[in-house]
Amino acid sequence: MSRYTQVDLAYDFLVNKEKSGDVFTIQELSNFTGWALQTCKTYPSKRWHQFIERNNDEYLVSGVSYLSKAEFRDIHSQKFNSNLVTSNKSILVKKAREFALLAVSVYNNPYSEFKTYGFIVNIIIAYTALFHAIFEKRGMEYIHKDSDGFPIIIDGEEKSWELLECIERYWNGNNSPEKANIKFLVGLRNKIEHRYLPALDLSLCGECQSALNNFETILVDEFGDNYALMTNLATSLQLTRISEQAQIDAMKELQSENYNVVRNYMETYNKDLSEDILDSAKYRLRAFLIPKIGNRKSSCDLSIEFIKTDNLTEDQLENYKNVVAFIKGIEHPYKFKPGKVVELVSKKISGFNMHLHTKSWKYYQARPNVLDSKFKGEYAGFIEGYDSYLYSSKWVDFLVSEFSDKSKLNIVKKVR
Known part of the structure; x- marks a missing residue:
């Protein structure tokens, strides 16, 4: 009997439970694999903890079916290291995370004069790698084929789907704020690729922040909390005291002939979107900071608070809407x-x-x-x-x- 025989049986057991959506008990796991009952009790909470959710004496599986048997063996043997796994899917996830973090690094660098362009270029690479990893996980081919069904070869490599093709496949042709955000940034990249347009930074921070938030949400939903970017990021320190004159100068520059092509693209793109998408924080995040006053020293440790509107009552939500309306001013209708x-x-x-x-x-x-x-x-x-x-x-x-x-x-x- 191979030393992996019972591990492979556990893999088969868990995959079958995940695909059927059934819960299982420790006794069922023990009966199927031949492991002692006490041995089985330790694995769900320790070696397999990222894939197992416990509810009293029942367990639910999520994510094991996306692993190969070899990857499960490594996880079970505690040899698994996300930085060392060499499957194509894992490499793509690592690439996606690296370029997303690079996008943030460029954007938050106070010495960078190409913040928006640097962010967009890197977040597009990150998104492309992420969707390719998702398609790998799902067993989907993501390459272009010719009329005879053969892969198209470019420079000796199969031509993979570009980002716009990826988002059409991922959302099955349906519209969503996340998809609109990505399409906007891809189009904008093409417009500013050979232009020096620093005044865009003040105008597009909301779209950039939404792109990052959406990226992490998809990443975590598809591959689990272990891949979250927030393990590598802190809240960035923004220079919020931008002088009124600096804002006026930036807006004047944005109205100059230099910006005609990009400005027309931005205005035209937004006019074709529905109100629901335009108002969604997943398309463009519009945030404001309110000083939070505490009556004890210990209550003032956190100076920025993010509010999840899903948890607010109707009265609370109406109050926040009134404050947002007060702060953001009037946009042209x-x-x-x-x-x-x-x-x-x-x-x-x-x-x-x-x-x-x-x-x-x-x-x-x-x-x-x-x-x-x-x-x-x-x-x-x-x-x-x-x-x-x-x-x-x-x-x-x-x-x-x-x-x-x-x-x-x-x-x-x-x-x-």
Whole structure:
């Protein structure tokens, strides 16, 4: 009998339990493997602790099925070291973590003048490696193939899926704030690759922070707490006292011709997103710090507190929303191109088209007939860079409400 015979039986036992979703008892483990009852009691809480969850006298397995039998043998023999495992999946996870930490290092370096670009380049590599590791774990092929089904070879290597392909496969073509965040950063990388644009750093810190948070969430969900980045990171020290003049200078620079291509990309990309995605912290984190006052010295040790909104009551959540509204100020409400307005309204009002939209803004005087760069109304506003008018969600709601009455729609149809 091999010295691994009973270990392999334990592996088979645990994998079967995980795949069936069944719990098991120590007695069942002992009966299946032939180990003594007392021996079996030590393994779930010590050697296999990262894969076993205990509930009274029952145990639930999670993650063993993603290991090879050889990896399980190493874990059981306590030879397993995540830094030494050489399976392709483990190498990819290690690469993903390393580049995510490098992204943070570049961004938090006070001497770095390319914070945003350095972060984006490294976090994209990190995400790509992470999704490849996930596909390895799931036994999926993640290579491009030609029309005959053979792998496409580039420089002697099989061409792997790029990040945009990975996120389509991972989210099965569905939209999500995390996916929108990644697509935004990939597109932005392509725009700023050959440009020196330091003023972007103040504008994009929220998207960068969300990208990091989302990366760690996916990493931990897929591979366990042992891989969390927070074991290597502390809360970064940000220079929060940015002078008002420095902020004004940065915003002026962002409006200069140098930034036209990138600024137009950012504005256009965000206008095409739904409100749910735009407001999600998984797409863009908007944070504020409030001094926390304690009446004892010991209660003032932690000066920053992160609030998980899932645990708040409705009243508490409303209070936080009021504070956020007070701090963040007013963002311009003009997000929709005419085509987007038509798309949204036509879902509720049959037959609504671009021609009717033109008649509508003329009849209701939603905007001037000529271009006025200073115009900002309730329903429309002139946007620099886009150099035309965009429309607000209020305009969409108004049209849907107004044209629910067919007599009003008929009146607008007669406008010339």
